[in-house]
Amino acid sequence: xxxxxxxxxxxxxxxxxxxxxxxxxxxxxxxxxxxxxxxxxxxxxxxxxxxxxxxxxxxxxxxxxxxxxxxxxxxxxxxxxxxxxxxxxxxxxxxxxxxxxxxxxxxxxxxxxxxxxxxxxxxxxxxxxxxxxxxxxxxxxxxxxxxxxxxxxxxxxxxxxxxxxxxxxxxxxxxxxxxxxxxxxxxxxxxxxxxxxxxxxxxxxxxxxxxxxxxxxxxxxxxxxxxxxxxxxxxxxxxxxxxxxxxxxxxxxxxxxxxxxxxxxxxxxxxxxxxxxxxxxxxxxxxxxxxxxxxxxxxxxxxxxxxxxxxxxxxxxxxxxxxxxxxxxxxxxxxxxxxxxxxxxxxxxxxxxxxxxxxxxxxxxxxxxxxxxxxxxxxxxxxxxxxxxxxxxxxxxxxxxxxxxxxxxxxxxxxxxxxxxxxxxxxxxxxxxxxxxxxxxxxxxxxxxxxxxxxxxxxxxxxxxxxxxxxxxxxxxxxxxxxxxxxxxxxxxxxxxxxxxxxxxxxxxxxxxxxxxxxxxxxxxxxxxxxxxxxxxxxxxxxxxxxxxxxxxxxxxxxxxxxxxxxxxxxxxxxxxxxxxxxxxxxxxxxxxxxxxxxxxxxxxxxxxxxxxxxxxxxxxxxxxxxxxxxxxxxxxxxxxxxxxxxxxxxxxxxxxxxxxxxxxxxxxxxxxxxxxxxxxxxxxxxxxxxxxxxxxxxxxxxxxx
Numbered sequence: 001x002x003x004x005x006x007x008x009x010x011x012x013x014x015x016x017x018x019x020x021x022x023x024x025x026x027x028x029x030x031x032x033x034x035x036x037x038x039x040x041x042x043x044x045x046x047x048x049x050x051x052x053x054x055x056x057x058x059x060x061x062x063x064x065x066x067x068x069x070x071x072x073x074x075x076x077x078x079x080x081x082x083x084x085x086x087x088x089x090x091x092x093x094x095x096x097x098x099x100x101x102x103x104x105x106x107x108x109x110x111x112x113x114x115x116x117x118x119x120x121x122x123x124x125x126x127x128x129x130x131x132x133x134x135x136x137x138x139x140x141x142x143x144x145x146x147x148x149x150x151x152x153x154x155x156x157x158x159x160x161x162x163x164x165x166x167x168x169x170x171x172x173x174x175x176x177x178x179x180x181x182x183x184x185x186x187x188x189x190x191x192x193x194x195x196x197x198x199x200x201x202x203x204x205x206x207x208x209x210x211x212x213x214x215x216x217x218x219x220x221x222x223x224x225x226x227x228x229x230x231x232x233x234x235x236x237x238x239x240x241x242x243x244x245x246x247x248x249x250x251x252x253x254x255x256x257x258x259x260x261x262x263x264x265x266x267x268x269x270x271x272x273x274x275x276x277x278x279x280x281x282x283x284x285x286x287x288x289x290x291x292x293x294x295x296x297x298x299x300x301x302x303x304x305x306x307x308x309x310x311x312x313x314x315x316x317x318x319x320x321x322x323x324x325x326x327x328x329x330x331x332x333x334x335x336x337x338x339x340x341x342x343x344x345x346x347x348x349x350x351x352x353x354x355x356x357x358x359x360x361x362x363x364x365x366x367x368x369x370x371x372x373x374x375x376x377x378x379x380x381x382x383x384x385x386x387x388x389x390x391x392x393x394x395x396x397x398x399x400x401x402x403x404x405x406x407x408x409x410x411x412x413x414x415x416x417x418x419x420x421x422x423x424x425x426x427x428x429x430x431x432x433x434x435x436x437x438x439x440x441x442x443x444x445x446x447x448x449x450x451x452x453x454x455x456x457x458x459x460x461x462x463x464x465x466x467x468x469x470x471x472x473x474x475x476x477x478x479x480x481x482x483x484x485x486x487x488x489x490x491x492x493x494x495x496x497x498x499x500x501x502x503x504x505x506x507x508x509x510x511x512x513x514x515x516x517x518x519x520x521x522x523x524x525x526x527x528x529x530x531x532x533x534x535x536x537x538x539x540x541x542x543x544x545x546x547x548x549x550x551x552x553x554x555x556x557x558x559x560x561x562x563x564x565x566x567x568x569x570x571x572x573x574x575x576x577x578x579x580x581x582x583x584x585x586x587x588x589x590x591x592x593x594x595x596x597x598x599x600x601x602x603x604x605x606x607x608x609x610x611x612x613x614x615x616x617x618x619x620x621x622x623x624x625x626x627x628x629x630x631x632x633x634x635x636x637x638x639x640x641x642x643x644x645x646x647x648x649x650x651x652x653x654x655x656x657x658x659x660x661x662x663x664x665x666x667x668x669x670x671x672x673x674x675x676x677x678x679x680x681x682x683x684x685x686x687x688x689x690x691x692x693x694x695x696x697x698x699x700x701x702x703x704x705x706x
Contacts (some may be wrong), residue, residue, distance in 0.1 A: 037590035058157050059075050066159065068414075070165075070412070070467045072502065075160070078156060089152060092152050097578045117475075119584060129152070132178050132180075137301065137317045138342050138368050143321075143480065159181065164451075165704055167364075168362060174496070174498050184256070185207055191706050199228065205225075210658070218245050224237075224239045231377055232269070232282050236264070236267065253303070255303070260484070265289065268693070270286040271677050271690050272688055272692055277690050281671055290327065298317065298318040302314045316344075317344070323335075335378075339370070347364075350392055361401075386485065389427065389484075392426075394579060397421040400417070400419075402415070410459035413456055415453070420451060422474075434490040439489035451473065468502060475498075496523065496547070498523040516556070527547065529678060534677075552582075552586075573612075577606070595635045601641075602627050608621075628641045631679060637682035658702070677691075
């Protein structure tokens, strides 16, 4: 009987999705009694088929841990994503309610936003308002997040923590945190080869090997990717290395060293008008070249378990991400140097009591310092320096206390308090221009703040749980938002702060499982950006960031999954759905009133219908629909709405030794915009602000385990 129940649970695991991982165990428990009642009437029990046992274990452990969070979270099993094209963060973060993730020019330049974080700060791939980590070590620093590292290479699973629910990673951003957990020799032993090829010259090759030797394990992966591009002159290519080495010294002490190295060269297309989007989408009059000469992320994490099972995690990180911006076409190329050093500490206690009640506690500390950070631009025709701006010494430090207290059999109270120390330094060391503005040539400030949080979970029934929380978020500006090389002055931009109320329900019954979350954020000094001067053949694009008057971010995040059909052989049909409603607007602004904030669709719906055979064949139909949204603060010009259809078929050999797939996207050849620039006032006239999405395209791939 148990073997049959185990087999059913494993089949459900293969259907588990990022939006449903948090409810999967509840659904399995709900079907256990039905499995017991039918076991006596069934024929002989078949041998258990292990589908993704070792691969899914990391995702399932993360899902179990995140169930204790009194708010919205999700876990993505990247092995499931790899059943199709896995080129960028858009592929991994699909079907996540409340998460907007779209790539432009088919490259790794992604616009990623959670609950409207950094909603209009997308300019050739920068991601703001979310803290990104690899294996709990910060990728995001005072200078932001380098988008070339969001290539999803060798990731076992992805944790998505909305808003203040990311407190265990010392993340205080409005959007929360996304933590990518690497594959290791224990989770992915053996040799692996993967080849992908598709439309517009897309190619991707990956080789990896991993294993366990005594008390140690190792994992090494090399990857190369290339794409000719859909828009004219938008080729990109990259190569990288991922490696980690772990050693268990004793049951109490273990450590792991991490290395990520990435080189990337790409040319991105300019935004188009709506007319061009429809009639001439390959146009690219003002391409932008970017080159990463070798981004390097070095880190280590050591865990010590005390006699009382308390754990101390110590993480060290070195993050170097040079950038040559405008290496082609720009009249004033910019050479960025950025090196961050970070230290993270996490002390976790479980099984304690407080006032006679079960209690778990955490103490976390994270500090990331810009050890070397500056940008220098020069005139291409003469080679002379145009301007140099220094950011060295900027820092983000967060210290947090947290507690999970079980008030009753069905009730848990979460509480916490974070202290953040923000230091921003931006100083123009040299410029050929004359500062005639009211702004200074340098800014150097430190700002402290407290961010409390309080949450409650209530087990309404064995199948459903209610949750709610109130919290405060603090988003420091990234260094280049204060100024870089486009103007001879620095803007004194201050941190964005918000108070958020969130509540929802999650669980499953019968064939259904899902979640529904509603939130509202009262935002002060929101960091908003606008294109002051579009790029041209003679001038680079100029962007200005400032603190806005009070704004509101509110919305609905809903996910519903259904196991529509399943036979005794394990063949099944499953439906995944995700819906997001965004309402971001001013609060009685003296100029814009209650206007909508530009940059993101008000409504996004995604669905995926999948048929899977236990023998290994699978077929899928998917859709993504997005409503229109404004691209200017005066709300006179909107991006077109769209519906994009896709399909995927594949086969995984019963031996799990090889797999092949075909992934087709935009079946109806829809002309649409994946993202848009933000302008101050378009005056209702069509203008070049829209980044075109790929038309009909096909990717095929094959993978081997040996």
